Amino acid sequence: MRFRKRSSNMQNYDVVVCGAGPSGAMAAAEAARSGLKVALLEKQFLPRHKTCGGGMPMVIQTVLQDLAPEAFVESDVTHMRHTWNFADSYLAPINPPGSGDPLRVTRRDRLSLWMVQRSIFDNALAERAAQSGAELRDGLAVRSLEIEPDGVTIRAEGVKTGSEFLAKARYVIGADGANGITVKSTNLRKDRAIAIAMEVEHPHHWGDGHVELRPDVAHLEYGAVKRGYGWIFPKADHLNVGAGLFRPDQKDARGGREIRLQLQKTIFDYMDALGVKYDRDALKFHAHPLPTWSGKEMLHEGRILLVGDAAGLINPLFGDGIFHAVKSGIIAAQCLSEDAADQYTDRIHDEFAANFDAALSLAKVFYQWTGVCYKYGVKYERATRIATQLLCGELLFTNMKERALRRLKRSVGANFFPAFNS
Numbered sequence: 001m002r003f004r005k006r007s008s009n010m011q012n013y014d015v016v017v018c019g020a021g022p023s024g025a026m027a028a029a030e031a032a033r034s035g036l037k038v039a040l041l042e043k044q045f046l047p048r049h050k051t052c053g054g055g056m057p058m059v060i061q062t063v064l065q066d067l068a069p070e071a072f073v074e075s076d077v078t079h080m081r082h083t084w085n086f087a088d089s090y091l092a093p094i095n096p097p098g099s100g101d102p103l104r105v106t107r108r109d110r111l112s113l114w115m116v117q118r119s120i121f122d123n124a125l126a127e128r129a130a131q132s133g134a135e136l137r138d139g140l141a142v143r144s145l146e147i148e149p150d151g152v153t154i155r156a157e158g159v160k161t162g163s164e165f166l167a168k169a170r171y172v173i174g175a176d177g178a179n180g181i182t183v184k185s186t187n188l189r190k191d192r193a194i195a196i197a198m199e200v201e202h203p204h205h206w207g208d209g210h211v212e213l214r215p216d217v218a219h220l221e222y223g224a225v226k227r228g229y230g231w232i233f234p235k236a237d238h239l240n241v242g243a244g245l246f247r248p249d250q251k252d253a254r255g256g257r258e259i260r261l262q263l264q265k266t267i268f269d270y271m272d273a274l275g276v277k278y279d280r281d282a283l284k285f286h287a288h289p290l291p292t293w294s295g296k297e298m299l300h301e302g303r304i305l306l307v308g309d310a311a312g313l314i315n316p317l318f319g320d321g322i323f324h325a326v327k328s329g330i331i332a333a334q335c336l337s338e339d340a341a342d343q344y345t346d347r348i349h350d351e352f353a354a355n356f357d358a359a360l361s362l363a364k365v366f367y368q369w370t371g372v373c374y375k376y377g378v379k380y381e382r383a384t385r386i387a388t389q390l391l392c393g394e395l396l397f398t399n400m401k402e403r404a405l406r407r408l409k410r411s412v413g414a415n416f417f418p419a420f421n422s
Protein backbone atom coordinates (compact mmCIF):
# COMPACT_ATOMS: atom_id res chain seq x y z
CA MET A 1 0.00 0.00 0.00
CA ARG A 2 1.29 3.43 -0.88
CA PHE A 3 1.33 6.61 1.18
CA ARG A 4 -2.14 7.98 1.73
CA LYS A 5 -2.88 11.33 3.23
CA ARG A 6 -5.27 11.56 6.15
CA SER A 7 -5.75 15.30 6.57
CA SER A 8 -7.57 17.50 4.09
CA ASN A 9 -4.78 20.07 3.68
CA MET A 10 -4.75 21.41 0.15
CA GLN A 11 -1.95 19.98 -2.03
CA ASN A 12 -0.80 21.91 -5.10
CA TYR A 13 0.16 20.34 -8.41
CA ASP A 14 0.72 21.40 -11.97
CA VAL A 15 -1.24 18.36 -13.16
CA VAL A 16 -3.53 15.85 -11.48
CA VAL A 17 -4.14 12.75 -13.58
CA CYS A 18 -7.38 10.97 -12.73
CA GLY A 19 -7.01 7.21 -13.42
CA ALA A 20 -3.91 5.02 -13.73
CA GLY A 21 -4.76 2.92 -16.78
CA PRO A 22 -2.42 3.11 -19.80
CA SER A 23 -3.53 6.62 -20.80
CA GLY A 24 -3.15 8.10 -17.32
CA ALA A 25 0.10 6.36 -16.44
CA MET A 26 1.71 7.47 -19.71
CA ALA A 27 0.42 11.03 -19.31
CA ALA A 28 1.75 11.18 -15.75
CA ALA A 29 5.17 9.80 -16.71
CA GLU A 30 5.57 12.17 -19.64
CA ALA A 31 4.40 15.21 -17.68
CA ALA A 32 6.65 14.40 -14.70
CA ARG A 33 9.64 13.87 -16.99
CA SER A 34 9.10 17.31 -18.45
CA GLY A 35 9.46 18.80 -14.97
CA LEU A 36 5.81 19.28 -13.99
CA LYS A 37 4.59 18.42 -10.50
CA VAL A 38 2.17 15.56 -11.07
CA ALA A 39 -0.21 13.43 -8.97
CA LEU A 40 -1.56 10.20 -10.46
CA LEU A 41 -4.73 9.13 -8.65
CA GLU A 42 -6.21 5.65 -9.04
CA LYS A 43 -9.35 4.51 -7.28
CA GLN A 44 -8.37 0.85 -7.16
CA PHE A 45 -5.40 -0.68 -5.40
CA LEU A 46 -2.72 -1.68 -7.88
CA PRO A 47 -2.20 -4.17 -9.35
CA ARG A 48 -5.89 -4.44 -10.28
CA HIS A 49 -7.88 -6.50 -12.76
CA LYS A 50 -8.97 -4.61 -15.89
CA THR A 51 -11.61 -6.08 -18.14
CA CYS A 52 -9.73 -6.40 -21.44
CA GLY A 53 -8.39 -8.84 -24.02
CA GLY A 54 -4.90 -7.50 -23.44
CA GLY A 55 -3.81 -7.64 -27.10
CA MET A 56 -1.69 -4.85 -28.56
CA PRO A 57 0.59 -4.26 -31.55
CA MET A 58 4.25 -4.79 -30.71
CA VAL A 59 5.08 -1.35 -32.11
CA ILE A 60 3.72 0.04 -28.85
CA GLN A 61 7.31 -0.42 -27.69
CA THR A 62 8.26 2.67 -29.67
CA VAL A 63 6.28 4.80 -27.20
CA LEU A 64 6.87 2.76 -24.04
CA GLN A 65 10.60 3.41 -24.52
CA ASP A 66 12.47 2.21 -21.41
CA LEU A 67 9.84 -0.30 -20.24
CA ALA A 68 11.33 -3.69 -21.14
CA PRO A 69 8.87 -6.04 -22.92
CA GLU A 70 10.05 -8.94 -20.74
CA ALA A 71 8.32 -7.22 -17.82
CA PHE A 72 4.84 -7.59 -19.30
CA VAL A 73 4.62 -9.53 -22.61
CA GLU A 74 3.16 -13.02 -22.06
CA SER A 75 3.01 -14.22 -25.65
CA ASP A 76 4.00 -13.01 -29.08
CA VAL A 77 1.25 -13.73 -31.59
CA THR A 78 2.33 -14.32 -35.19
CA HIS A 79 -0.79 -16.05 -36.54
CA MET A 80 -4.54 -15.46 -36.55
CA ARG A 81 -7.10 -18.22 -36.87
CA HIS A 82 -10.35 -16.86 -38.25
CA THR A 83 -13.69 -18.71 -38.17
CA TRP A 84 -17.28 -18.18 -39.21
CA ASN A 85 -19.71 -19.77 -36.75
CA PHE A 86 -16.76 -21.76 -35.37
CA ALA A 87 -16.27 -23.45 -38.76
CA ASP A 88 -14.79 -22.52 -42.15
CA SER A 89 -11.49 -21.85 -40.37
CA TYR A 90 -8.57 -19.99 -41.88
CA LEU A 91 -5.18 -19.94 -40.17
CA ALA A 92 -3.08 -17.09 -41.53
CA PRO A 93 0.43 -15.90 -40.71
CA ILE A 94 0.94 -12.23 -39.90
CA ASN A 95 4.25 -12.35 -41.78
CA PRO A 96 3.73 -14.39 -44.95
CA PRO A 97 6.73 -14.64 -47.29
CA GLY A 98 7.08 -11.53 -49.50
CA SER A 99 4.71 -9.42 -47.44
CA GLY A 100 5.76 -5.99 -48.73
CA ASP A 101 3.11 -3.35 -49.25
CA PRO A 102 3.60 -0.16 -51.26
CA LEU A 103 1.10 1.79 -49.10
CA ARG A 104 2.61 1.08 -45.73
CA VAL A 105 3.90 3.97 -43.68
CA THR A 106 7.17 2.50 -42.44
CA ARG A 107 9.29 -0.44 -43.50
CA ARG A 108 9.08 -2.88 -40.62
CA ASP A 109 9.16 -6.46 -41.86
CA ARG A 110 8.29 -8.68 -38.91
CA LEU A 111 5.11 -7.67 -37.12
CA SER A 112 3.35 -9.36 -34.22
CA LEU A 113 0.77 -8.80 -31.52
CA TRP A 114 1.75 -8.79 -27.89
CA MET A 115 -0.52 -10.36 -25.31
CA VAL A 116 -0.40 -9.00 -21.78
CA GLN A 117 -2.26 -9.34 -18.51
CA ARG A 118 -3.60 -5.89 -17.86
CA SER A 119 -2.99 -6.16 -14.11
CA ILE A 120 0.74 -6.60 -14.77
CA PHE A 121 0.99 -4.21 -17.73
CA ASP A 122 -0.90 -1.35 -16.08
CA ASN A 123 1.00 -1.78 -12.83
CA ALA A 124 4.31 -1.61 -14.71
CA LEU A 125 3.20 1.62 -16.40
CA ALA A 126 2.06 3.13 -13.08
CA GLU A 127 5.36 2.19 -11.43
CA ARG A 128 7.18 3.77 -14.36
CA ALA A 129 5.19 6.97 -13.83
CA ALA A 130 6.17 6.95 -10.15
CA GLN A 131 9.83 6.40 -11.07
CA SER A 132 9.53 9.33 -13.47
CA GLY A 133 8.58 11.58 -10.57
CA ALA A 134 4.77 11.43 -10.43
CA GLU A 135 3.14 10.93 -7.02
CA LEU A 136 1.22 7.70 -7.45
CA ARG A 137 -1.72 7.32 -5.08
CA ASP A 138 -3.82 4.20 -5.49
CA GLY A 139 -6.95 3.33 -3.56
CA LEU A 140 -7.96 6.98 -3.88
CA ALA A 141 -11.15 7.73 -5.81
CA VAL A 142 -11.74 11.18 -7.26
CA ARG A 143 -15.20 12.29 -6.12
CA SER A 144 -15.49 15.82 -7.50
CA LEU A 145 -13.77 18.40 -9.66
CA GLU A 146 -14.48 22.10 -9.29
CA ILE A 147 -13.29 24.19 -12.18
CA GLU A 148 -12.13 27.67 -11.21
CA PRO A 149 -10.46 30.38 -13.30
CA ASP A 150 -6.97 29.65 -11.94
CA GLY A 151 -7.15 25.88 -11.62
CA VAL A 152 -9.20 22.85 -10.65
CA THR A 153 -9.96 21.72 -7.11
CA ILE A 154 -9.96 17.94 -6.82
CA ARG A 155 -11.60 16.08 -3.96
CA ALA A 156 -10.75 12.41 -3.60
CA GLU A 157 -11.45 9.81 -0.97
CA GLY A 158 -9.47 6.84 0.29
CA VAL A 159 -11.65 3.89 -0.73
CA LYS A 160 -10.80 1.89 2.39
CA THR A 161 -9.94 4.60 4.88
CA GLY A 162 -12.51 7.22 3.89
CA SER A 163 -9.76 9.83 4.34
CA GLU A 164 -10.05 12.99 2.28
CA PHE A 165 -7.52 14.16 -0.28
CA LEU A 166 -7.87 17.74 -1.44
CA ALA A 167 -5.72 19.21 -4.19
CA LYS A 168 -5.52 22.15 -6.52
CA ALA A 169 -4.07 21.63 -9.98
CA ARG A 170 -3.44 23.94 -12.87
CA TYR A 171 -4.70 21.15 -15.14
CA VAL A 172 -6.52 17.83 -14.83
CA ILE A 173 -6.04 14.97 -17.26
CA GLY A 174 -9.17 12.82 -17.33
CA ALA A 175 -7.87 9.26 -17.79
CA ASP A 176 -10.63 7.58 -15.84
CA GLY A 177 -11.97 5.41 -18.62
CA ALA A 178 -15.42 4.70 -19.99
CA ASN A 179 -17.40 5.59 -16.85
CA GLY A 180 -15.18 8.29 -15.41
CA ILE A 181 -16.14 11.27 -13.32
CA THR A 182 -13.92 13.76 -15.17
CA VAL A 183 -16.04 13.97 -18.29
CA LYS A 184 -19.14 14.43 -16.16
CA SER A 185 -17.61 17.59 -14.69
CA THR A 186 -17.52 19.12 -18.18
CA ASN A 187 -19.83 19.70 -21.11
CA LEU A 188 -17.77 17.35 -23.26
CA ARG A 189 -18.80 14.03 -24.88
CA LYS A 190 -22.52 14.32 -24.27
CA ASP A 191 -23.29 12.10 -27.27
CA ARG A 192 -21.13 8.99 -26.98
CA ALA A 193 -20.99 5.78 -29.04
CA ILE A 194 -20.71 2.87 -26.64
CA ALA A 195 -19.88 -0.73 -27.52
CA ILE A 196 -19.80 -3.54 -24.98
CA ALA A 197 -17.49 -6.50 -24.51
CA MET A 198 -17.07 -9.35 -22.06
CA GLU A 199 -14.19 -11.65 -21.19
CA VAL A 200 -13.13 -14.54 -18.96
CA GLU A 201 -9.63 -15.65 -18.09
CA HIS A 202 -9.24 -19.39 -18.07
CA PRO A 203 -6.16 -21.37 -16.96
CA HIS A 204 -4.74 -23.37 -19.84
CA HIS A 205 -2.14 -26.06 -20.34
CA TRP A 206 -0.58 -25.80 -23.81
CA GLY A 207 -1.14 -29.03 -25.74
CA ASP A 208 -4.68 -29.52 -24.41
CA GLY A 209 -7.67 -29.00 -26.68
CA HIS A 210 -7.65 -28.02 -30.36
CA VAL A 211 -4.35 -28.46 -32.19
CA GLU A 212 -4.38 -24.78 -33.20
CA LEU A 213 -4.66 -23.56 -29.61
CA ARG A 214 -1.09 -22.34 -29.49
CA PRO A 215 0.72 -19.49 -27.72
CA ASP A 216 1.45 -17.84 -31.09
CA VAL A 217 -2.14 -17.93 -32.41
CA ALA A 218 -4.96 -15.44 -31.74
CA HIS A 219 -8.42 -16.82 -32.55
CA LEU A 220 -11.18 -14.62 -33.99
CA GLU A 221 -14.79 -15.65 -34.57
CA TYR A 222 -17.11 -13.44 -36.65
CA GLY A 223 -20.42 -15.30 -37.12
CA ALA A 224 -21.46 -15.93 -33.52
CA VAL A 225 -21.99 -12.32 -32.41
CA LYS A 226 -24.09 -10.10 -34.62
CA ARG A 227 -22.29 -6.76 -35.19
CA GLY A 228 -19.28 -7.95 -33.23
CA TYR A 229 -16.78 -10.76 -32.85
CA GLY A 230 -15.40 -13.25 -30.38
CA TRP A 231 -11.77 -13.92 -29.54
CA ILE A 232 -9.42 -16.27 -27.75
CA PHE A 233 -6.12 -14.64 -26.90
CA PRO A 234 -3.19 -16.74 -25.62
CA LYS A 235 -1.44 -15.69 -22.44
CA ALA A 236 1.44 -17.41 -20.63
CA ASP A 237 -0.65 -19.93 -18.68
CA HIS A 238 -4.22 -19.03 -19.55
CA LEU A 239 -6.58 -18.04 -22.30
CA ASN A 240 -8.49 -14.79 -22.47
CA VAL A 241 -11.82 -15.69 -24.06
CA GLY A 242 -14.14 -12.86 -24.96
CA ALA A 243 -16.81 -11.42 -27.20
CA GLY A 244 -17.84 -7.89 -28.04
CA LEU A 245 -20.73 -6.12 -29.69
CA PHE A 246 -18.91 -3.33 -31.47
CA ARG A 247 -21.76 -1.67 -33.36
CA PRO A 248 -24.82 -1.94 -31.14
CA ASP A 249 -27.94 -0.77 -32.94
CA GLN A 250 -30.87 1.20 -31.52
CA LYS A 251 -32.59 -1.94 -30.26
CA ASP A 252 -29.63 -3.09 -28.19
CA ALA A 253 -30.33 -1.83 -24.68
CA ARG A 254 -26.95 -0.65 -23.43
CA GLY A 255 -25.28 -3.57 -21.69
CA GLY A 256 -28.72 -5.18 -21.34
CA ARG A 257 -29.35 -8.73 -20.16
CA GLU A 258 -29.94 -10.11 -23.64
CA ILE A 259 -26.62 -8.81 -24.89
CA ARG A 260 -24.79 -10.22 -21.90
CA LEU A 261 -26.39 -13.62 -22.46
CA GLN A 262 -25.44 -13.51 -26.13
CA LEU A 263 -21.83 -12.64 -25.29
CA GLN A 264 -21.69 -15.32 -22.60
CA LYS A 265 -23.07 -17.92 -24.98
CA THR A 266 -20.42 -17.02 -27.55
CA ILE A 267 -17.73 -17.52 -24.91
CA PHE A 268 -19.09 -20.94 -23.91
CA ASP A 269 -19.49 -21.99 -27.55
CA TYR A 270 -15.97 -20.83 -28.40
CA MET A 271 -14.45 -22.87 -25.59
CA ASP A 272 -16.52 -25.89 -26.59
CA ALA A 273 -15.48 -25.51 -30.25
CA LEU A 274 -11.79 -25.53 -29.33
CA GLY A 275 -12.05 -28.35 -26.80
CA VAL A 276 -11.30 -26.18 -23.77
CA LYS A 277 -12.50 -27.91 -20.59
CA TYR A 278 -14.13 -25.67 -17.99
CA ASP A 279 -16.47 -25.65 -15.06
CA ARG A 280 -19.45 -23.55 -16.20
CA ASP A 281 -20.23 -22.30 -12.73
CA ALA A 282 -16.65 -21.35 -11.92
CA LEU A 283 -16.13 -19.01 -14.89
CA LYS A 284 -15.92 -15.37 -13.85
CA PHE A 285 -17.31 -13.08 -16.53
CA HIS A 286 -16.23 -9.43 -16.73
CA ALA A 287 -18.15 -7.01 -18.95
CA HIS A 288 -17.30 -3.38 -19.65
CA PRO A 289 -18.37 -0.61 -22.06
CA LEU A 290 -16.07 0.54 -24.87
CA PRO A 291 -16.44 4.17 -25.96
CA THR A 292 -15.68 4.01 -29.66
CA TRP A 293 -14.71 6.86 -31.99
CA SER A 294 -17.74 8.49 -33.58
CA GLY A 295 -16.24 11.57 -35.19
CA LYS A 296 -14.41 14.78 -34.30
CA GLU A 297 -15.45 16.51 -31.10
CA MET A 298 -13.88 18.76 -28.47
CA LEU A 299 -11.74 16.79 -26.03
CA HIS A 300 -10.65 19.58 -23.74
CA GLU A 301 -12.54 22.22 -21.86
CA GLY A 302 -10.66 24.92 -20.05
CA ARG A 303 -8.25 23.15 -17.73
CA ILE A 304 -9.49 19.60 -18.32
CA LEU A 305 -8.10 17.30 -21.04
CA LEU A 306 -9.63 13.89 -21.80
CA VAL A 307 -7.47 10.95 -22.86
CA GLY A 308 -7.91 7.29 -23.79
CA ASP A 309 -11.35 5.78 -23.23
CA ALA A 310 -12.51 8.95 -21.49
CA ALA A 311 -11.98 10.65 -24.87
CA GLY A 312 -13.63 7.82 -26.86
CA LEU A 313 -10.41 6.81 -28.62
CA ILE A 314 -11.31 3.19 -29.37
CA ASN A 315 -11.01 2.07 -32.95
CA PRO A 316 -14.60 1.52 -34.15
CA LEU A 317 -13.65 -1.40 -36.42
CA PHE A 318 -11.30 -3.51 -34.28
CA GLY A 319 -12.29 -2.29 -30.80
CA ASP A 320 -8.69 -1.80 -29.68
CA GLY A 321 -7.90 1.11 -27.40
CA ILE A 322 -4.65 0.53 -25.50
CA PHE A 323 -2.22 1.92 -28.09
CA HIS A 324 -4.43 4.96 -28.70
CA ALA A 325 -4.83 5.51 -24.95
CA VAL A 326 -1.06 5.53 -24.51
CA LYS A 327 -0.53 7.91 -27.45
CA SER A 328 -3.23 10.32 -26.27
CA GLY A 329 -1.72 10.39 -22.76
CA ILE A 330 1.61 11.41 -24.24
CA ILE A 331 0.01 14.09 -26.42
CA ALA A 332 -1.88 15.55 -23.43
CA ALA A 333 1.30 15.73 -21.35
CA GLN A 334 3.22 17.33 -24.21
CA CYS A 335 0.54 19.99 -24.62
CA LEU A 336 0.74 20.84 -20.92
CA SER A 337 4.52 20.91 -20.80
CA GLU A 338 4.53 23.22 -23.84
CA ASP A 339 1.85 25.43 -22.27
CA ALA A 340 -0.37 24.57 -25.23
CA ALA A 341 -3.45 23.02 -23.57
CA ASP A 342 -5.69 24.85 -26.03
CA GLN A 343 -4.12 22.88 -28.89
CA TYR A 344 -4.93 19.49 -27.37
CA THR A 345 -8.07 18.64 -29.34
CA ASP A 346 -6.45 19.68 -32.63
CA ARG A 347 -3.40 17.54 -31.96
CA ILE A 348 -5.57 14.52 -31.11
CA HIS A 349 -7.55 15.08 -34.29
CA ASP A 350 -4.33 15.37 -36.32
CA GLU A 351 -3.20 12.04 -34.90
CA PHE A 352 -6.43 10.05 -35.06
CA ALA A 353 -9.39 11.69 -36.80
CA ALA A 354 -8.89 10.90 -40.50
CA ASN A 355 -7.80 7.34 -39.77
CA PHE A 356 -10.61 6.61 -37.30
CA ASP A 357 -13.17 8.20 -39.65
CA ALA A 358 -12.05 5.77 -42.37
CA ALA A 359 -12.16 2.88 -39.86
CA LEU A 360 -15.69 3.94 -38.93
CA SER A 361 -16.77 3.83 -42.58
CA LEU A 362 -15.34 0.33 -42.88
CA ALA A 363 -16.95 -0.72 -39.57
CA LYS A 364 -20.37 0.30 -40.91
CA VAL A 365 -19.88 -2.01 -43.89
CA PHE A 366 -18.15 -4.81 -41.99
CA TYR A 367 -20.70 -5.15 -39.19
CA GLN A 368 -23.63 -4.94 -41.58
CA TRP A 369 -22.37 -7.48 -44.12
CA THR A 370 -20.06 -9.50 -41.90
CA GLY A 371 -20.66 -12.79 -43.72
CA VAL A 372 -19.74 -11.31 -47.08
CA CYS A 373 -16.76 -9.52 -45.58
CA TYR A 374 -15.62 -12.76 -43.96
CA LYS A 375 -15.72 -14.64 -47.23
CA TYR A 376 -14.13 -12.00 -49.46
CA GLY A 377 -12.20 -9.89 -46.95
CA VAL A 378 -11.03 -11.76 -43.85
CA LYS A 379 -10.18 -14.91 -45.83
CA TYR A 380 -8.30 -12.92 -48.44
CA GLU A 381 -4.73 -14.22 -48.26
CA ARG A 382 -3.18 -10.89 -47.27
CA ALA A 383 -5.94 -9.69 -44.93
CA THR A 384 -4.29 -10.84 -41.69
CA ARG A 385 -1.08 -9.03 -42.58
CA ILE A 386 -3.03 -5.91 -43.53
CA ALA A 387 -5.10 -6.00 -40.30
CA THR A 388 -1.90 -6.18 -38.26
CA GLN A 389 -0.34 -3.34 -40.24
CA LEU A 390 -3.46 -1.28 -39.49
CA LEU A 391 -3.26 -2.12 -35.78
CA CYS A 392 0.40 -1.12 -35.80
CA GLY A 393 -0.22 2.12 -37.68
CA GLU A 394 2.11 0.87 -40.44
CA LEU A 395 -0.79 1.16 -42.83
CA LEU A 396 -3.53 3.78 -42.53
CA PHE A 397 -7.25 3.10 -42.91
CA THR A 398 -7.35 6.28 -44.98
CA ASN A 399 -4.96 4.70 -47.49
CA MET A 400 -6.67 1.34 -47.83
CA LYS A 401 -10.38 2.07 -47.32
CA GLU A 402 -11.18 2.65 -50.99
CA ARG A 403 -9.07 -0.31 -52.06
CA ALA A 404 -10.81 -2.63 -49.57
CA LEU A 405 -14.26 -1.49 -50.63
CA ARG A 406 -13.39 -1.80 -54.33
CA ARG A 407 -12.28 -5.36 -53.66
CA LEU A 408 -15.50 -6.22 -51.85
CA LYS A 409 -17.62 -4.61 -54.55
CA ARG A 410 -15.72 -6.49 -57.25
CA SER A 411 -16.22 -9.72 -55.37
CA VAL A 412 -19.95 -9.47 -54.75
CA GLY A 413 -21.23 -7.13 -57.45
CA ALA A 414 -21.01 -3.37 -57.82
CA ASN A 415 -24.45 -2.60 -56.38
CA PHE A 416 -24.09 -4.55 -53.18
CA PHE A 417 -23.22 -1.58 -50.97
CA PRO A 418 -25.67 1.07 -52.22
CA ALA A 419 -25.63 2.99 -48.93
CA PHE A 420 -21.89 3.38 -48.92
CA ASN A 421 -20.72 6.67 -50.38
CA SER A 422 -18.15 8.04 -47.97
Ligand SMILES: Cc1cc2nc3c(=O)[nH]c(=O)nc-3n(C[C@H](O)[C@H](O)[C@H](O)COP(=O)(O)OP(=O)(O)OC[C@H]3O[C@@H](n4cnc5c(N)ncnc54)[C@H](O)[C@@H]3O)c2cc1C
Nearest residue numbers: 019021022023043052053054055142176177308309321322
Ligand atom coordinates in the same frame (compact mmCIF):
# COMPACT_ATOMS: atom_id res chain seq x y z
C1 LIG B 1 -13.69 -6.84 -22.81
C2 LIG B 1 -12.73 -5.83 -23.39
C3 LIG B 1 -11.67 -6.26 -24.16
C4 LIG B 1 -10.74 -5.35 -24.67
N1 LIG B 1 -9.69 -5.84 -25.37
C5 LIG B 1 -8.76 -4.97 -25.84
C6 LIG B 1 -7.60 -5.47 -26.50
O1 LIG B 1 -7.38 -6.67 -26.62
N2 LIG B 1 -6.72 -4.55 -26.99
C7 LIG B 1 -6.91 -3.20 -26.86
O2 LIG B 1 -6.07 -2.43 -27.33
N3 LIG B 1 -7.99 -2.72 -26.21
C8 LIG B 1 -8.90 -3.57 -25.68
N4 LIG B 1 -9.97 -3.07 -24.98
C9 LIG B 1 -10.06 -1.62 -24.75
C10 LIG B 1 -9.08 -1.20 -23.65
O3 LIG B 1 -9.31 -1.96 -22.50
C11 LIG B 1 -9.22 0.30 -23.33
O4 LIG B 1 -9.24 1.04 -24.52
C12 LIG B 1 -8.09 0.80 -22.44
O5 LIG B 1 -8.10 0.16 -21.20
C13 LIG B 1 -8.19 2.32 -22.24
O6 LIG B 1 -7.21 2.75 -21.32
P1 LIG B 1 -7.50 4.03 -20.40
O7 LIG B 1 -6.25 4.27 -19.65
O8 LIG B 1 -8.06 5.13 -21.21
O9 LIG B 1 -8.67 3.58 -19.42
P2 LIG B 1 -8.73 2.39 -18.38
O10 LIG B 1 -7.78 1.32 -18.74
O11 LIG B 1 -10.17 2.03 -18.27
O12 LIG B 1 -8.24 3.03 -17.02
C14 LIG B 1 -9.04 3.95 -16.32
C15 LIG B 1 -8.59 3.94 -14.88
O13 LIG B 1 -9.23 4.99 -14.18
C16 LIG B 1 -9.59 4.53 -12.89
N5 LIG B 1 -10.66 5.38 -12.38
C17 LIG B 1 -11.94 5.42 -12.81
N6 LIG B 1 -12.64 6.33 -12.08
C18 LIG B 1 -11.76 6.87 -11.21
C19 LIG B 1 -11.90 7.86 -10.18
N7 LIG B 1 -13.07 8.46 -9.91
N8 LIG B 1 -10.81 8.16 -9.44
C20 LIG B 1 -9.61 7.57 -9.69
N9 LIG B 1 -9.45 6.61 -10.64
C21 LIG B 1 -10.51 6.28 -11.39
C22 LIG B 1 -10.01 3.09 -13.13
O14 LIG B 1 -9.99 2.32 -11.93
C23 LIG B 1 -8.97 2.65 -14.15
O15 LIG B 1 -7.84 2.08 -13.54
C24 LIG B 1 -10.92 -3.95 -24.45
C25 LIG B 1 -12.00 -3.50 -23.70
C26 LIG B 1 -12.91 -4.43 -23.16
C27 LIG B 1 -14.05 -3.93 -22.33
